[in-house]
Structure formats: structure tokens, C-alpha cells
Amino acid sequence: MADIVRVLLPVLLVLAALLVLRRRLPVLFWWLVGYPAVALRVLTSYRATMDACGLTVPASAIRRATARVVGWQAAPVPPRHSLPWPTGSGLVMRLRLAAGQAPEDFTASADRLRHAWGAHAVHVRSTKPGRLELRLVGWDVLAEVRPARRRQTDGPLRLPLALREDGAWHVRDFRTVPHELILGATQSGKSVYLRNLLCGLARQPVVLVGIDCKWGVELAPFAPRLSALADQPDRANDLLDVLLEEMEARFRLIGLSSVAGPDAVLTSDVWGLPKAVRPVPVVVVVDEVAELFLAASRDDEKRRDAMVTKLIRLAQLGRAAGIYLEVCGQRFGSELGKGATMLRAQLTGRVCHRVNDESSANMALADVSPEAALAATSIPADRPGVAVVGDSSGGWSRVRSPHLTLEDAAAVCRDTAALVPELPRLESFRPVVATGAAKSPSSSATAPVVRRPVTE
Numbered sequence: 001m002a003d004i005v006r007v008l009l010p011v012l013l014v015l016a017a018l019l020v021l022r023r024r025l026p027v028l029f030w031w032l033v034g035y036p037a038v039a040l041r042v043l044t045s046y047r048a049t050m051d052a053c054g055l056t057v058p059a060s061a062i063r064r065a066t067a068r069v070v071g072w073q074a075a076p077v078p079p080r081h082s083l084p085w086p087t088g089s090g091l092v093m094r095l096r097l098a099a100g101q102a103p104e105d106f107t108a109s110a111d112r113l114r115h116a117w118g119a120h121a122v123h124v125r126s127t128k129p130g131r132l133e134l135r136l137v138g139w140d141v142l143a144e145v146r147p148a149r150r151r152q153t154d155g156p157l158r159l160p161l162a163l164r165e166d167g168a169w170h171v172r173d174f175r176t177v178p179h180e181l182i183l184g185a186t187q188s189g190k191s192v193y194l195r196n197l198l199c200g201l202a203r204q205p206v207v208l209v210g211i212d213c214k215w216g217v218e219l220a221p222f223a224p225r226l227s228a229l230a231d232q233p234d235r236a237n238d239l240l241d242v243l244l245e246e247m248e249a250r251f252r253l254i255g256l257s258s259v260a261g262p263d264a265v266l267t268s269d270v271w272g273l274p275k276a277v278r279p280v281p282v283v284v285v286v287d288e289v290a291e292l293f294l295a296a297s298r299d300d301e302k303r304r305d306a307m308v309t310k311l312i313r314l315a316q317l318g319r320a321a322g323i324y325l326e327v328c329g330q331r332f333g334s335e336l337g338k339g340a341t342m343l344r345a346q347l348t349g350r351v352c353h354r355v356n357d358e359s360s361a362n363m364a365l366a367d368v369s370p371e372a373a374l375a376a377t378s379i380p381a382d383r384p385g386v387a388v389v390g391d392s393s394g395g396w397s398r399v400r401s402p403h404l405t406l407e408d409a410a411a412v413c414r415d416t417a418a419l420v421p422e423l424p425r426l427e428s429f430r431p432v433v434a435t436g437a438a439k440s441p442s443s444s445a446t447a448p449v450v451r452r453p454v455t456e
Contacts, residue, residue: 026139027088034138035091039084042093042117042136049116050078053109057098089167090119090137096130103132123166141167142386142400147196157281157324159200161193162387162399170389170399172197174283175271177349177391178319182328183364184353189385191218193351193401194328195409198222198285202416207282207423209243210431211236213291220431221406225413227420228429235429236292237303240310242425243284243323247314250279250321269320280421281322284314289329293340308339315346331360351399353387354379365390372396 022029050056056076059067067074080096097103103126106113110122119136126132141163148160148169157174164170172180184190201208202225209228210219216231223229230236250270257273266272270279286292293308295301315325327347333340344363352364358377365372368390375398376388385403390396417433 030089030138031086035086038117038119038136038138039086039091042084042091045116046081047075047078049113051076052116053112055079055101055105055109057100084136087135087167089139089141090135092136093134094127095132095134097132106132106134121165135166137165137167141165142383142398145385145400145402147402147404156204157201157206159197161196161200162385162389162401164389165398170397172200172349174281174324179315179325179347180327180349180351181332181344181347181364182326182351182353183330183332183355183360184328184351184387185330185356187381187384188353188355188379189387189401190328190330190353191406192385192404193353193387194218194285194287194326195404195406196401197326198225199404199409199412201283202413202419205280205419205421207280207421207426209239209282209284209426209429210287211239211284211292212287214288216431218287219285221410222413223431224417224433225420226431227423228426229431230429233292233294233300233303233307237307237310239426239429240307240314242429243282243314244310246282246423246425247318247321247323250323251317253277253279254320270322279322280423281324282423283324283326285326285328286311287328289327290331305338308343312339312343312346315343331355331357332363333359348391350390351387352376352390353385354381365396369394369396 018029018033021032047056056078058064059074059077063077064074077098079098079101082094084091084093095106103124106124110124113134114120114122114136117136120139121137123135123137124132125135142165145163148163159172160169161172162170182190182193184193198208202222207227208222208225210216210222210226211230212219213231213233213236216223216229219226219229220231228239228242230239254267254270254273257267257277270281273279293304295304311325311327314323318324325347327343332344345367350364350368352361352372353376355361355364355376358373361373361376365376365388372388372390375396379386379388383400385400387399387401388396389399
């Protein structure tokens with residue numbers, strides 16, 4: 001009996017340690033246990049699994065003739081594959097398709113491959129004609145998302161904002177997708193996504209402009225890093241006029257650079273200008289767009305139509321001038337007034353969190369992919385931060401942004417207040433920032449409110 005206890009006790013301790021490791025450190029558990037087991041299962045059952053899923057082709061005539069000579073039966077041929085290489089959340093294997101096969105065949109069989117190989121998910125991606133990539137995910141990577149190790153990637157205005165369900169990071173690239181629409185109901189994680197976006201931009205030399213017609217309650221904590229903030233519709237209307245003036249001035253600068261002389265570098269946007277004269281990029285964040293477009297009278301309707309027109313002009317022409325839009329809201333529909341559908345067509349980037357109605361999901365993603373809109377309507381309420389990301393190319397994926405508290409995001413904006421670029425046109429819209437915050441609630445009401453200089 002004592003010998004049995006001495007043998008079983010270490011085994012039980014190892015199993016308990018592996019269970020704790022799987023729960024607390026899933027990446028380490030995958031490298032130690034998950035990857036060797038799944039890779040061995042894939043290699044040993046590859047041919048049988050492909051044949052069972054209908055992903056094989058008949059043997060060639062030469063192979064059939066050779067099999068008849070030796071008295072064998074020529075088995076169906078699966079696509080050639082590489083070794084399964086490990087990743088941070090699974091493994092990846094590259095396939096060379098056989099004649100007559102298409103990537104759509106493997107996409108349709110992805111769920112069957114997942115069950116056959118015991119993976120959490122299988123994603124198929126075509127790399128080039130005749131070749132595709134099978135990416136197996138070992139566990140639910142969206143259960144707990146941590147911030148990316150690299151805050152900035154290989155260029156300006158590129159931010160890793162959310163983790164995709166295949167283990168890769170969704171990178172927001174403003175130069176590739178200049179404008180974006182972000183939708184989400186209350187407590188859906190939309191504000192957390194926006195905080196990650198603002199904190200990433202706050203560390204870069206970018207002009208941040210906020211339009212928040214809920215009296216600034218959403219964007220006011222980020223005021224130290226904002227170059228301009230409009231907290232009511234009239235103020236927002238004036239701010240949009242100034243942004244249009246800035247855009248026109250930048251286009252004049254681009255035009256002048258093209259006729260500067262025979263050695264001038266021809267360009268059609270600000271990124272082709274020399275760094276010495278290149279304007280600083282401007283990112284305009286419009287929070288709760290429905291509040292911006294609410295109209296209770298005929299005058300409000302005129303102002304709303306005027307603001308929609310201005311936003312459309314910024315969306316159509318702003319990319320070349322280095323002005324980018326981030327439009328956020330709980331819903332977005334044609335009831336916002338004339339031009340809302342045209343504005344949505346310019347917002348090629350789409351992020352849809354859990355929404356309260358199906359029409360909002362369709363407004364965000366139906367023109368990207370009907371399957372993406374259906375996936376957005378099935379996001380559970382107990383997983384805030386999960387969203388469906390799509391773009392005009394038709395590709396989409398489930399993502400989840402890492403949790404970021406409002407206090408931490410506001411602290412980042414305070415620490416980066418010295419990076420606020422100088423833009424004289426926006427000086428009158430610079431938000432008022434309270435300095436020397438008091439330590440007690442009673443003294444906070446009497447804390448002096450001063451305007452912080454741009455270069456501070």
C-alpha cells in the first residue's frame with residue numbers, strides 16, 4: 001500500500017500542477033503539453049482525417065499504374081503539408097493544394113478538422129494560388145486578453161488594439177484604413193476599445209480632436225492630451241468648420257510643393273512631403289454620433305444636415321490631408337438624417353460590439369459580410385470587449401480588446417500631455433484642464449482651473 005501511495009502521489013501532484021498551469025498560464029501549458037500532443041495527433045492522423053473530410057483527390061495515373069504492377073490499391077492523395085510549427089496560441093501548417101482543390105473546400109471542413117484534431121478552432125487562410133495556411137488554436141484566446149507586448153508596430157499610426165480569435169493581433173492602421181465606425185451598446189466594451197485607441201495615439205506625435213456632445217463626459221478624462229474638445233452640437237459645428245479650413249490649407253501646401261521647381265517631389269498626400277514641412281496627422285474622435293445628430297426643431301435639422309455634410313467632406317478628402325475619423329455610437333442608422341448612409345460608406349473600417357438591435361449590426365457589417373453581421377448579433381452579454389471587426393475587403397474576425405480602466409487611460413493622457421502638437425487653428429478649442437488636483441473631496445471643488453499651455 002505504501003508503494004502505491006509513493007507512486008500515485010507524485011502523479012497526482014503533477015496532474016494538479018498541470019491543471020493549475022493550464023488555468024493560470026495557458027501559453028506555457030500549450031508549449032509544454034498542448035503543442036506536442038496536438039502536433040503528434042495531426043501528423044499521425046493527417047491522411048485519414050483528410051480522406052474522411054473529403055479533402056483528398058484520386059491518385060495520378062502513374063501512381064495507379066505502379067500500384068497495379070505491385071498488386072496494391074492506389075489510395076487517395078491528400079494535399080502536401082509542412083511540419084506543424086508552434087505559435088503563441090496554437091500551431092500553423094502550410095498546405096499545397098492538389099489539382100481540383102480550392103481553399104473553400106477546407107474552409108467548409110474547418111469545423112470537422114477542429115473536432116478530429118482536438119483543437120479549439122481551425123482557421124484557413126489562402127496565402128497564394130495553390131497554397132493555403134491552416135492555423136490551429138489550442139484554447140480560447142479571447143477568454144482573457146492581455147495588452148500587446150509591443151505598443152507600436154513598424155510604423156506611425158499603427159496600433160495593436162485587440163486580439164483576434166486566431167491568436168494574431170488586430171492592428172489599426174490609419175494609413176491603410178483611414179476612417180472607422182465603432183458601434184456597441186452600453187457595457188459592451190466599446191469604451192474600452194476607444195481607451196486603448198486613445199492611449200496608443202497619445203504616445204505618438206498626433207493631434208487628437210474630440211467631439212462628445214454628452215457634455216464631454218466620455219472624452220473629458222483625456223483632456224490633457226486633446227488638442228480640441230467640443231462638448232455640445234453648436235461647438236462641434238464650429239470645430240468642424242475649423243477642421244475643414246485646416247484640410248484646405250494642407251491641400252494648398254501639397255499643391256505648392258508640386259510646383260516648387262524641377263526637383264520637386266510630386267505627391268498627392270501629406271505623407272509624400274518632406275518631414276520638415278509635413279503637417280502632423282489629425283485623428284478626430286466623434287463619440288456618440290447619435291447625440292451629435294439629434295434634432296428637436298427645424299434649426300436643429302439644418303445644423304445636423306450641415307454637420308453630416310462636413311463629416312462626409314472630411315471622410316472623402318481627409319485621408320490625403322492626414323485627417324482621420326473615428327466615429328463611435330450605440331447605433332447608426334438612416335434615422336440620423338440625410339447623408340448618414342453616405343457617411344457610413346466612407347468609414348471603411350468597422351468594429352461592432354454587442355448591439356441592442358439587429359439593424360445596427362446590419363448597418364455596420366452587412367455590406368462587409370452577412371456572416372459578420374450574424375456573428376455580431378450572437379455576442380454574449382457576459383463577454384464585454386468582444387467585437388466583430390471587418391473592412392471593405394470582405395474579411396472579418398472576432399476580436400477582444402484588453403481591459404483598460406478609465407483611471408489608467410486618463411493617467412496615460414496626463415503623462416503624455418507634453419506631446420500635444422501645436423496647431424494654432426485649434427487653440428480656441430483646447431479643453432480646460434484642472435491642475436493641482438486636491439487630495440480631499442472638499443477641496444476639489446475649489447481647485448483652480450487653468451488653461452495648460454500647448455508646449456507644457
